[in-house]
Amino acid sequence: MTHDTPTFTLAELAERLGARLQGDGTRRVGGLATLRDAGPDQVAFLANRAYLKDLPDTRAAAVLLAPAHGEACPVDRLELDNPYLGYAELSRLFDPLVGRAPAGVHPTAVVADDVTLGANVAIGAQAMVESGVVLGDGVVIGAGSVVGADTLIGADSRLHANVTVYHGVVIGARAILHSGCVIGGDGFGFAHDGERWHKIAQLGGVVLGDDVEVGSCSSIDRGALGDTVIGDDVKIDSQVQIAHNVQVGDHSALAGCVGIAGSTRVGRHCMLGGGVGLSGHLTIADGVQVTGMSLVTNSIHAPGVYSSGTGAMDNAHWRRNAVRFKQLDDIARRLARLEKVGRRG
Incomplete structure (x- = not known):
């Protein structure tokens, strides 16, 4: 934190977010970071299960997460059903641009x-x-x-x-x-x-x-x-x-x-x-x-x-498919003729 960074207690953040606080409400934080990078004066958040692997080793003061992941959290936590929405709210609180444009x-x-x-x-x-x-x-x-x-x-x-x-x-x-x-x-x-x-x-x-x-x-x-x-x-x-x-x-x-x-x-x-x-x-x-x-x-x-288009593939496979794509109209016509013959039979 710098001397210009606003700080908040965990209790203040919980009230602002409508989150359930599990931990020390008097603890003061002054920033937001990822689970991996957060320090003891910052809040981290978990909104994607792909980052659950980083939760056990986090050094954050507290983690904003869904109640389902609360028991696995090793530090104080703010539980919210939509932690990504809560992250959006916190990001605005710690935005360094706020208040940086004096009038005139x-x-x-x-x-x-x-x-x-x-x-x-x-x-x-x-x-x-x-x-x-x-x-x-x-x-x-x-x-x-x-x-x-x-x-x-x-x-x-x-x-x-x-x-x-x-x-x-x-x-x-x-x-x-x-x-x-x-x-x-x-x-x-x-x-x-x-x-x-x-x-x-x-x-x-x-x-x-x-x-x-x-x-x-x-x-x-x-x-x-x-x-x-x-x-x-x-x-x-x-x-x-x-x-x-x-x-x-x-x-x-x-x-x-x-x-x-x-x-x-x-x-x-x-x-x-x-x-x-x-x-x-x-x-x-x-x-x-x-x-x-x-x-x-x-x-x-x-x-x-x-959706439209096709996903990337190795070039040799793509080249073969590109040739077949050009043949689709002819294949469709031949298939229609075969189906017509089959119905007659």
């Missing part, structure tokens, strides 16, 4: 005269905030970030360093935008006359709901006509591309390198694994999960888990 405008920042600043807004070094922007209470604009004209950012949202928000974007409360992400760039809109491309002006905007998080180097394009809309509590990983006029429903999560083509609608409570690609103009129902590296080219109208 850095002398090197450029802020237009007509910008509306809420209470306790922090604008970092060399940031730029253009005309007509409204920043809610507690907003943090990181160093080098740009907020385009007429953009609205809700209370307690944070832009980390070097975020670019184009003009006319609406961002809800408590959003987190990580470094390098771009919100409101032009969608990929061009018309071809047979020889060359002609740009289509992108006249819409982007609307992000409350509690949205966007990972580093992700892009959310503005709408061509109308807005690209990201619902409340949507979590977007790094290097994700969301094209113009896409809609993503509340509480959905998109893992790294997902790509969604224009005008596709993703429902509520959906999960897209890493590298998933969605073609344009599709509708994805609520409650759909698509596993990593899958390509979706047709709408999905019922909740469930969907």
Whole structure:
């Protein structure tokens, strides 16, 4: 622990989490670590059975775990039915970023005269905030970030360093935008006359709901006509591309390198694994999960888990299967003819 690290008693943590404490409630801790790495002033957690092997030798002050694993714990423990959810809560308590952005405008920042600043807004070094922007209470604009004209950012949202928000974007409360992400760039809109491309002006905007998080180097394009809309509590990983006029429903999560083509609608409570690609103009129902590296080219109208592609295998085996894949249509036709003959017989 450093002198700046907040500390809590185990009793305070148990009350905050709604956990059952088995041990010394007066013991004070100031950090969170893995079972293997935790020291005597830190809390560890066990949310995956794969790490049960590390429990007997942990040096943690206490372990957050499910009641079923309590008897095997050699140190004080905090029992909770969903220890991973409890870990999420503890991680925010010990987050070193909390309270690290003092309110005020850095002398090197450029802020237009007509910008509306809420209470306790922090604008970092060399940031730029253009005309007509409204920043809610507690907003943090990181160093080098740009907020385009007429953009609205809700209370307690944070832009980390070097975020670019184009003009006319609406961002809800408590959003987190990580470094390098771009919100409101032009969608990929061009018309071809047979020889060359002609740009289509992108006249819409982007609307992000409350509690949205966007990972580093992700892009959310503005709408061509109308807005690209990201619902409340949507979590977007790094290097994700969301094209113009896409809609993503509340509480959905998109893992790294997902790509969604224009005008596709993703429902509520959906999960897209890493590298998933969605073609344009599709509708994805609520409650759909698509596993990593899958390509979706047709709408999905019922909740469930969907996959495409094949897993990795040794190259020689893959090459043989690739040849057979090319023969599938011919094999299917021959099988149909044989079945037809069999029915006649």
